Amino acid sequence: MNPDSGSVFELLAALRRRRASGLLELVAGEQPRRLHLREGDLWLPGGHPLGRQLAQSLDALERSPSQSVRDALLELVSRIAGHLFGWDAGASRLVEGLAALPADLVGPLPTARLLMVGSVIGVEPAELERRLAGLGTRIRGVERPAAFIDALGFHPEEQYLLERLRRPMPIAELLDGNPFPREAAVRHLAQLQWLGVVVAESAPGPQGAGRPEVVAGLAERIARSLTDRPLSMALETHRQRAVDLISRHGGLDHYELLGIDSAATVEEIHAGYEDLARLVHPSHAARLELPGGESALRLLFARATEAYETLLDPELRRRYNARQMIEMQPDAVDQDRRAAEVRDLARGQFERAVAYAAAEDPHNAILLLEQAVKVDPRAEYWWTLARQQARNPNWQRRAIESYRQALLLDPHNVEVRLESGRLYQECGDPERARAQYAAVLRSAPGHAEATARLAGLGAAGEAEKKESKGFLARLFRRA
CATH class of the missing domain: 1.25.40 (Serine Threonine Protein Phosphatase 5, Tetratricopeptide repeat)
Incomplete structure (x- = not known):
């Protein structure tokens, strides 16, 4: 079984491109197998041994992103990929929405890497070379490959290959000119091809903003927004505005389409897109009975999303303004304005x-x-x-680390210190808990809860000392 024949990895890749959220059930025998997705990435139940291991690995990666920590997380991802390899994805259903998910999930699991690993499980090197040959004789890397990967990032050998593929080159030349074995290079390239960061030289150029998977993900989010908060607008008014936008959007720049000023802040860009996307979402097609129907709204929604992505990215926005000869207001680029944004x-x-x-x-x-x-x-x-x-x-x-950061910025905040002390106490660290309660009492003498908790910790400490002394006395009496 491989991703080209309808495996679970192909199914997960499609759901990741959609940024789907929900409970995925794979029917196999009497008991369905379940996977949990949030914005296209896999999350694991916190009570499961693999979930606990994932939580520890992600915590370690956050504290110290060393190679040994990354290797341990990669080993876990590879184990899970090997387990999923045998699953049958033939009969499956997705119960969409966050409400279908349990509350104790941990993650995300590095799902891009999981799919890359799964794409080559059990596949011979000759078959991997045939897959690469399907791209043609010359290949290239895409712009901004980091946007496709997850927390594990690219392997150093993958980074080397992507660096060489900044310009198109023959596959044969790439495979023969590497400082590592040809078989390893083939495997890396096959995984990068599966991820979508290595493509044929003739593939369409970088699209920048408005990528299909991004449009699909935002369409799903806006659909949920419309379910929670239906559009409050008379049908005829809605139809007239949609028809007007469909007829005019080709002549509007990104700012005009979103209804914002060329010096708009990030928050104004968010608001402009939210309003427009809710107005022209393809789900309105049947209700509005527009010329061109759903396809016209899909085109308009994709154009709105392209504008949104472009203006949110400072570099893409700068290039767009230069191409369109849009002059920014003098104060739009100063440090105060940027800080405010x-x-x-x-x-x-x-x-x-x-x-x-x-x-x-x-x-x-x-x-x-x-x-x-x-x-x-x-x-x-x-x-x-x-x-x-x-x-x-x-x-x-x-x-605990977040409480510490809060206290560095606001050291006299009594409530933060009190909550921090409670958490230390819950985690079995009475000394640090005492320090927090004592700090509360220095800022707020007589604070009832801090006084009681400090006294309780003192009593517990005395009891431990007495028990220890009693044990030693009994021990020496026996001696």
């Missing part, structure tokens, strides 16, 4: 994370908060991240 972006991520947390979806909340603290590391953001991480026993180490 960064703060706006982080604040938007934080607010969406709080909404996810309120909806009992800590996983999405954590993903957004991790982005927010990277962009604008505020005590408030670190504190909220710590709270969400602390909900998962597998992420308590991360929560």
